[in-house]
Amino acid sequence: MTAQLQLRSVSLGYRDRKVVDGLDLSVERGGIACLLGPSGCGKTTVLRGIAGFEPLTGGEILLAGRSVSRVGQTLPPEQRRIGMVFQDYALFPHLRVGDNVGFGLHTLDAAERARRVGFWLEVVGLAGMDRAWPHELSGGQQQRVALARALAPEPDLILMDEPFSNLDPDLRDSLAREVGELLRERGATALLVTHDQGEAFAMADHVGILEAGQLQQWDTPYDIYHWPANRFVAGFIGEGVMVDGLLLPGGDVQLPFGRIPATTPGAAPNTRPPLPPAGPVRVLLRPDDVVHDDASPHTARVLRKAFRGAEILYTLELEGGVSALSLVPSHHDHAIGSRIGIRIAADHVVAFAPSEQT
Amino acid sequence: MPAIADNGAGGQTRLAFALAGAGSGERQRRLWRALALLIAALIVAPLAVLLTRIGDADPQLLEHLLGHVLPTVSINTLLLVCLVVAGTGTLGTGLAWLISRYRFPGRDLFSWALLLPMALPAYVLAFVAVGLLDFAGPLQTALRALLGPELRLPPVRSVGGAALVLSLSLYPYVYLLCRNAFDSQGQRAMEAARSLGLSRRRAFWRVALPMSRPWLAAGLLLVVMETLADFGTVSVFNVDTFTTAIYKSWFGLFSLGTAAQLASLLLLIGFGIALTEHRLRDRAGYWSPGRGRSGTGEDLPDTSGWLATGICLGVLMLAFLIPLAQLLLWAAADASGIDASSLRAAGRTLLLGMAAAALVVSTALLLAYARREAPGRVTDIATRLATLGYAIPGAVLAVGVFVALSLTDRALPALAGADWRIGGTLVAILFAYQARFLAVGFGPVEAGMARIGRSLDDAARVLGAGSRRRLLQVHLPLLAPSLFSAAALVLVDVMKEMPITLMTRPFGWDTLAVRIFELTSEGQWEAAALPSLALVATGLLPLVLLNRQAQSRA
Numbered sequence: 009m010t011a012q013l014q015l016r017s018v019s020l021g022y023r024d025r026k027v028v029d030g031l032d033l034s035v036e037r038g039g040i041a042c043l044l045g046p047s048g049c050g051k052t053t054v055l056r057g058i059a060g061f062e063p064l065t066g067g068e069i070l071l072a073g074r075s076v077s078r079v080g081q082t083l084p085p086e087q088r089r090i091g092m093v094f095q096d097y098a099l100f101p102h103l104r105v106g107d108n109v110g111f112g113l114h115t116l117d118a119a120e121r122a123r124r125v126g127f128w129l130e131v132v133g134l135a136g137m138d139r140a141w142p143h144e145l146s147g148g149q150q151q152r153v154a155l156a157r158a159l160a161p162e163p164d165l166i167l168m169d170e171p172f173s174n175l176d177p178d179l180r181d182s183l184a185r186e187v188g189e190l191l192r193e194r195g196a197t198a199l200l201v202t203h204d205q206g207e208a209f210a211m212a213d214h215v216g217i218l219e220a221g222q223l224q225q226w227d228t229p230y231d232i233y234h235w236p237a238n239r240f241v242a243g244f245i246g247e248g249v250m251v252d253g254l255l256l257p258g259g260d261v262q263l264p265f266g267r268i269p270a271t272t273p274g275a276a277p278n279t280r281p282p283l284p285p286a287g288p289v290r291v292l293l294r295p296d297d298v299v300h301d302d303a304s305p306h307t308a309r310v311l312r313k314a315f316r317g318a319e320i321l322y323t324l325e326l327e328g329g330v331s332a333l334s335l336v337p338s339h340h341d342h343a344i345g346s347r348i349g350i351r352i353a354a355d356h357v358v359a360f361a362p363s364e365q366t
Numbered sequence: 367m368p369a370i371a372d373n374g375a376g377g378q379t380r381l382a383f384a385l386a387g388a389g390s391g392e393r394q395r396r397l398w399r400a401l402a403l404l405i406a407a408l409i410v411a412p413l414a415v416l417l418t419r420i421g422d423a424d425p426q427l428l429e430h431l432l433g434h435v436l437p438t439v440s441i442n443t444l445l446l447v448c449l450v451v452a453g454t455g456t457l458g459t460g461l462a463w464l465i466s467r468y469r470f471p472g473r474d475l476f477s478w479a480l481l482l483p484m485a486l487p488a489y490v491l492a493f494v495a496v497g498l499l500d501f502a503g504p505l506q507t508a509l510r511a512l513l514g515p516e517l518r519l520p521p522v523r524s525v526g527g528a529a530l531v532l533s534l535s536l537y538p539y540v541y542l543l544c545r546n547a548f549d550s551q552g553q554r555a556m557e558a559a560r561s562l563g564l565s566r567r568r569a570f571w572r573v574a575l576p577m578s579r580p581w582l583a584a585g586l587l588l589v590v591m592e593t594l595a596d597f598g599t600v601s602v603f604n605v606d607t608f609t610t611a612i613y614k615s616w617f618g619l620f621s622l623g624t625a626a627q628l629a630s631l632l633l634l635i636g637f638g639i640a641l642t643e644h645r646l647r648d649r650a651g652y653w654s655p656g657r658g659r660s661g662t663g664e665d666l667p668d669t670s671g672w673l674a675t676g677i678c679l680g681v682l683m684l685a686f687l688i689p690l691a692q693l694l695l696w697a698a699a700d701a702s703g704i705d706a707s708s709l710r711a712a713g714r715t716l717l718l719g720m721a722a723a724a725l726v727v728s729t730a731l732l733l734a735y736a737r738r739e740a741p742g743r744v745t746d747i748a749t750r751l752a753t754l755g756y757a758i759p760g761a762v763l764a765v766g767v768f769v770a771l772s773l774t775d776r777a778l779p780a781l782a783g784a785d786w787r788i789g790g791t792l793v794a795i796l797f798a799y800q801a802r803f804l805a806v807g808f809g810p811v812e813a814g815m816a817r818i819g820r821s822l823d824d825a826a827r828v829l830g831a832g833s834r835r836r837l838l839q840v841h842l843p844l845l846a847p848s849l850f851s852a853a854a855l856v857l858v859d860v861m862k863e864m865p866i867t868l869m870t871r872p873f874g875w876d877t878l879a880v881r882i883f884e885l886t887s888e889g890q891w892e893a894a895a896l897p898s899l900a901l902v903a904t905g906l907l908p909l910v911l912l913n914r915q916a917q918s919r920a
Binding site: 059060061063084085086087088090091092094095096098099100101102111112114157158161167 | 825827828835839
């Protein structure tokens, strides 16, 4: 078994309130995973459970093959060999940058500690900053110090709690990508929790969608976006709308304004729970599934538009009163209320049973 | 990743599991709650004992008490409180308004200098005032020489005189809180009011003052507490209030029962004030004034600008500069100077202050930890009870501690089999100081604790720091400044303290405050000047701290 972190039907919560219920997941050695979910979904509680701050009410957590948490038994955080990056960075304000990074290296002698502090500061791009005070650094620099501090003792697992949420949006994505690369280079295993899908997609090779304490889907970022397992994931990730359609026996889906060909010709879309071979369905249309085409026989009325620079995101009213989103290159500038030709350009079907509530 | 040190050895892991076994967090929380309740019980015990003595007066003295003492004492106390509230309210809000809204010559200097009277204990101001204004004092002598020997001014030693001195001494509480309120309101509320057609004066009465009501009320409540607790000033002025009546029944009539009864009545008033204060503080949140840039103030035209300067200077002269100058003159004229006994008194004052500061700060630290580790109703109530003492006059606490300790002293030989006594020892006086000043020390300690975020603890833990290392390397260095300010505040308060020291000190333990009391009761103003100056010098310390705090916040 190469799982560095394994959660086996983990439940967490307080006396009468379950926050997380029966969670199963595992992260391979060297993997970077992310728990993504809206606020209050229980993702931070999971992280605190893994760190050892919260006792389990059910299940078991294994770290590098050893059991660290089960009901009634919680190995204290200070003995887990984990590193953690906090949302507010939690740098010790009374210690210089170097002493912060060296805090977890107290078993080493001073010379070796100084050498490692210098090494890790260099890794995160802050070489020579060890005499600075935390309050003298910018938010991005503080974040790097927090990362160096967590990495320096070379822990079995790095946990990150919304690590980029205090940064400017510009900095957020670039730093997330950079940190992801750095962790991969060092071969570190990491689990990140965030509510920001940009961060999740920029860093993680596996993403778990958590909602109401339950794991909705555990997949690669590509599959989470293109193959959402249920309507919650479809709505939470990316943009898009649900429209009514009719599943045909061949696997194609007929919409009032076009047809989406079957992903696997002759087979119904692969969903949980499985759809009946034919009948009414709800179909997810992403903004890039609806393209602007003046030659198309189908037209839609422009309801709203949001200028995004290279593109314009149009909210369209389709035939039959259905509304959909369409991402159009921004030189196609149409007035609100005008009619434009559209065409369905989806290359695969994401359909759900019509009875499901949105 | 390579491991630095493998601490995952099976035995150690099992041991750690055992230590952190199920419910250990809950057990720890229970211990903290028990500790907080124990501290609260220790502090409330003397007050509780006192309450059982309400109906417990000497039958022979009861008639005297009901017929003569109580009516006079009640009327004097009530009158004094009303006059001081009016005086400090006017001075405090008026000066705060001038300072926070206008620019005039010397404004920045007066902004902090108007706090200086806090360094001058009220009883010192009192004896200086009596010395200056009494029939034989320099002012009346000069006036008589000028206007003829029949001239009679209203007597200085009266409720009015005491109220004037207390107002000059206590107005900084109101001034400080109101200035904070006016500053944090910013200009915006006033600008809104004036854009709606209110004149500047009407805007003050209809917007600024009502918005500051919670702060004003909090300041006035502090003033009421201090006035009720005052012992030294009213002694100098020969005005009988509850506190002096307690002292006289005990040390004059040797009736501890009567003293306890009077103290229990005053205690009930203290409870009422503490409750009011707590409810005010809870409500203050709803009143928080809108944010906005705090104004740089408006320039006053020449004449009114100099008038404002004159008002501020006048108050400062009366409340601080003139008394200080007079003290210096007297100290210079005092032939006896510094002798061995005054040095001993100074040393003992410092020793008592430092012992009390150490005790109070450690208790406050335990209490603050209990609240952090086991937050909830139990620790909230325990904290509220433990910090009740600031609302209870020292004279009341002194009697309560004495009565409670005489009970334990009677029980001790039976329990311990030895003839130990706590009453009349240093333990007794420190116990009383702790009850009175725990709130003073608890405030800064808790504020410091609140600044140590939970995530710092968590970060230290995942980096492998156990509870000892977290305490020594994370908490204590971060708390050090708060602990220092708490200790300084308690030290200064204890050094100035008069009634508790007077009534519960071990035999022969005269402090500076006690010497001032004894010298002034014999009218020896000159001899009392030097110990007073020592107290003024130490009293400047909290002002420096306050100033530094305000600057670091800005």
